[in-house]
Amino acid sequence: MVVPSQMEIAMETIMFNYHKYAGDKGFLTKDDVKIMMDKEYHEFMKNQKDPLTVDKIMKDLDQCRDGRVDFQGYFSLIAGLLIACNDYYVHHMKPKGRKC
Amino acid sequence: MVVPSQMEIAMETIMFNYHKYAGDKGFLTKDDVKIMMDKEYHEFMKNQKDPLTVDKIMKDLDQCRDGRVDFQGYFSLIAGLLIACNDYYVHHMKPKGRKC
16 A cells, blocks of 8 residues: 655645535535635634635636636635745745745 | 644645755755655656656746746646646546536
8 A cells, every 4th residue: 555645645635625615516606715714724814804805815716707716726725825824934934035 | 722724734734845855945956856756756756657757847847947946836846736636536536527
């Protein structure tokens, strides 16, 4: 039996998280995004003062403008959050990273 | 104490994996990418017949054409792998997903 690496487990977690909220319909609605953000990113959402946070996120992710977020849109959200986390980490905990 | 969600743990894993291979220099070289791919994506690399796989990956990720991959380039790699995994999952294990 092949033991998956931590990275493979992490990527599987991110992939199945999408399907957990998308369900059989295969996409995320605004309600799905709100529930997911509240549950999976509770600390981030708790610190958001803007009641339109989820609307703004949806506007960025809903590339077809039909109220649906597909896997690539979902992944844009993960990318945005991860790059913000990394910027914070590099800025506060490491020497400044290299830019192009 | 706040208990992180599975998603937060997964994103942390992906972020720290970059810094594990980038080290103090703050970017990935071709050698770093090769070592990382061999170690973290052993099964994927084992199935690659093309000896130039890492060269091709580097070409895609090295946006500055200076032999260095920064965090956003690294994340493009994760995105590509994750989208390929999801396509496989949707194609083989779920009804076909919606397209725009």
